[in-house]
Amino acid sequence: MDGNGRWAKERGLPRIAGHREGVESVRDTVEACGQLGVQFLTLYAFSTENWRRPTDEVSLLMRLLMRAIRDETDKLHSNNVRMKSIGEIFRLPKEIQEELHDGIEKTKNNTGLTLTLALSYSGRWDITHAVQAIADDVKRGFLSSNEISEERFAHYLSTNDIPDPDLLIRTGGDMRVSNFLLWQIAYAEFFVSKFYWPQFRRAELYKAISDFQQRERRFGMVSEQVQRKPTMQKNIHSLLHRALGR
Ligand code: IPE
Numbered sequence: 462m463d464g465n466g467r468w469a470k471e472r473g474l475p476r477i478a479g480h481r482e483g484v485e486s487v488r489d490t491v492e493a494c495g496q497l498g499v500q501f502l503t504l505y506a507f508s509t510e511n512w513r514r515p516t517d518e519v520s521l522l523m524r525l526l527m528r529a530i531r532d533e534t535d536k537l538h539s540n541n542v543r544m545k546s547i548g549e550i551f552r553l554p555k556e557i558q559e560e561l562h563d564g565i566e567k568t569k570n571n572t573g574l575t576l577t578l579a580l581s582y583s584g585r586w587d588i589t590h591a592v593q594a595i596a597d598d599v600k601r602g603f604l605s606s607n608e609i610s611e612e613r614f615a616h617y618l619s620t621n622d623i624p625d626p627d628l629l630i631r632t633g634g635d636m637r638v639s640n641f642l643l644w645q646i647a648y649a650e651f652f653v654s655k656f657y658w659p660q661f662r663r664a665e666l667y668k669a670i671s672d673f674q675q676r677e678r679r680f681g682m683v684s685e686q687v688q689r690k691p692t693m694q695k696n697i698h699s700l701l702h703r704a705l706g707r
Pocket residue numbers: 462463464465466467468506507508511522633658
C-alpha cells in the first residue's frame with residue numbers, strides 16, 4: 462500500500478493525513494474482497510525498513526494502526542473475516558500486540574476472508590527466520606539436510622498456513638517489490654496501479670482482478686498445456702462496469 466505521503470503532499474496536507482485516508486482504502490478493499498469471495502488478502506502495512514522513518518511519523522502510524530485494529534475488529538468479525546499477522550510483531554508497541562492478539566483470537570474460527578496484516582515484515586526477514594528454524598531442527602535431529610525440499614522450506618515461513626499469492630497489487634506507480642513476500646511471489650501476477658493508496662478503492666481493485674483474469678499463467682509451461690479457468694469472470698465484469706459507471 463504505497464503513496465500515502467505523495468497523496469497528502471499533492472493536497473498540501475501533512476503525511477499523516479494520507480495515512481488516515483489510506484485507512485478508508487483498507488476498509489473498502491477488505492469489504493470488497495469479502496463480498497467477491499476472495500479467500501486471502503495480505504496487506505503490507507508496515508515494513509522492517511519503515512522503522513527508519515522519522516520517529517514522529519512512526520509513532521503516528523502506530524497510533525493509527527492501534528485505532529484501526531481496535532475500531533475494525535468487531536466489524537471484521539461480523540463479516541466472518543479471519544485476522545492474521547506476519548512479521549516481527551514483538552517489535553510493535555505492547556498495546557498493539559495485545560489488540561492484535563485479541564483480534565486474531567476472536568476471529569480465529571471465522572471461515573470467510575483471511576486478512577493477513579504484514580507488520581514490521583520483510584521478505585528477507587521471513588526467509589532468514591525460516592533458515593534459523595530449519596537449522597535448529599537439523600541440530601536437534603528432527604530433520605536432515607537432504608529432507609529440505611521447497612515444500613518443506615515453505616512450512617517454516619510465516620505464511621505456512623496461507624497459499625502463495627496469485628496477484629500482487631502495488632499502488633503509487635513504483636515498479637519494485639520492496640522486500641515483500643519474496644519467496645511466495647515466485648509466480649504471482651503483478652498489477653501496478655498509478656493510484657496512490659488513499660485513492661485506491663474497489664473500482665481499481667475490480668480493474669486489477671479483471672486484468673489478472675486476462676493473463677495466461679503458464680508456470681514455465683507452454684500455452685497449450687495450460688487451461689484458463691473462468692473464475693469469477695462474469696461477476697467481476699459486471700461489478701467493474703457498475704463501479705465505473707457510478
Ligand atoms: C505507504 O505510503 C504507507 C506506509 C508505508 C506505512 P508512504 O508513506 O510510503 O507514501 P509515499 O511513498 O511517501 O507517497
